[in-house]
Amino acid sequence: MRNIKVLTGNWAAAYGAKLARIDFVSAYPITPQTSVIEKLAEFIDKGELKAKMVRVESEHSAMAAVIGAAAVGARAFTATSAQGLFYMYEMVWWAAGARLPIVMGIVTRALAPPWSIWTDHADFLALRDSGWILLFARNAQEILDTIIQAYRIAEDEEVMLPVAVGWDAFIASHTAEPVDVPEQEIVDEYLPRKKAFSHMLDVDNPFSLGNLAFPDSYMEYRWLIDRAMNAAHKAIVEADREFGELFGRSYGGLIEKYRCEDANVVIVMMGASSGDGMDAVDALRDRGYKIGLCRIRAVRPFPVKELREVARTVDAVLVLDRAVSFGIGGTLGSEVKAALYPLKEKPLVFDFIAGLGGRDVDARLIERLALRVYDVLDGKTEVEEVEWVDINPEVVKA
């Protein structure tokens, strides 16, 4: 029997963490993340979750506290957003370097200034080089499911890396949807208790973790993270497949493919607006366009193999970017281009930057951009390699 609850994305995250039987939570409030931690505090208060909640004075300390908890073998969780994430940035790298299987929720929010509390993906994507596994969910159900999957992936013996699970501010974080909350017993079967690991701190056999490495060994520890990231590729696919077998839902591993089979144009995007992207695909398919969509679910490890397989047979890839790397183009677009470059027969890649600071990315916008790509393929028009969508001339005029 299904247990359907109406949950916001943030509450779904809290349910996911509770079902994962976390032992430890530490977080500092920041809009729009706050209700994740509020819900967890409520679970602990009611005795529904046996976990230690540590209140801290900053995000830097929040991450330091989960590092300490994870280092002694606790299943640790935190959540943050935008400026909060950047305040903990130093410790974020520390968590990955010390190979601690922490899970963190990131409710994506545009960075200041100018101040914004609405979504874009700049904060989440800034973790690309940190050694964290980066997963992005689309809706409340996937947030809950991905947090449970994230512990499976993080604690895999071949992986042992922290995992960040992202979701869009407000669009996903504060929109209530019906969510199937899995049975605790089945989650326990899927996610057994965390096992001891070799670099776990132990008072009876003391050693220091994360200490100095001289130039003769520093590089090797970085190489080990890269090897673990490759292992994470397989772990993500398997965690998602086995989740599907037990719960009847899965998300395609590193990418979710939608109507890509015979497509000649494929949209690549990430996050909540991918649903609008799928609506745009349906509308265009109805009009005879052979278009599909690849939703990026894992940014690290990047789905290089999967994207190449899709791109091999298409004429153009339309990347819809909700983040920019100033001076080169869209962040996701740059990654997609890097992934596809080694292909002998490369599709054209169009990189559209849209939806920064919470501006709506709806099906009509995506449809319009897709039609422009078809016009380029037909030789009717041209677009720039990287294009900022719908810049308002009134705002930028000198």
Place this chain on the structure above:
Amino acid sequence: MGDRSRYRYIAPVALPTPGALGKTGAWRVLKPVIDYNRCTKCLICWLYCPEGSITVEEGRPNIDYEYCKGCGVCANECPVKAIRMVREE
């Protein structure tokens, strides 16, 4: 977990070894000196020393000058001001 030496470490760990970085006492500019007439043997200095350079011998603190970096935390924490920081000769 028993003997850890048999494990393969994927993270940078170090077993506690005195002087893994050499004789760090050479880094010192100011030297803490304990006045044992004032010392109450509360061992707060031993607890606070970030380098483990204070040991307890016969119930009273003893500074290992081979490794003490001279940070002054002990002198600052001593509730009876029994530790003075003096310039190295």
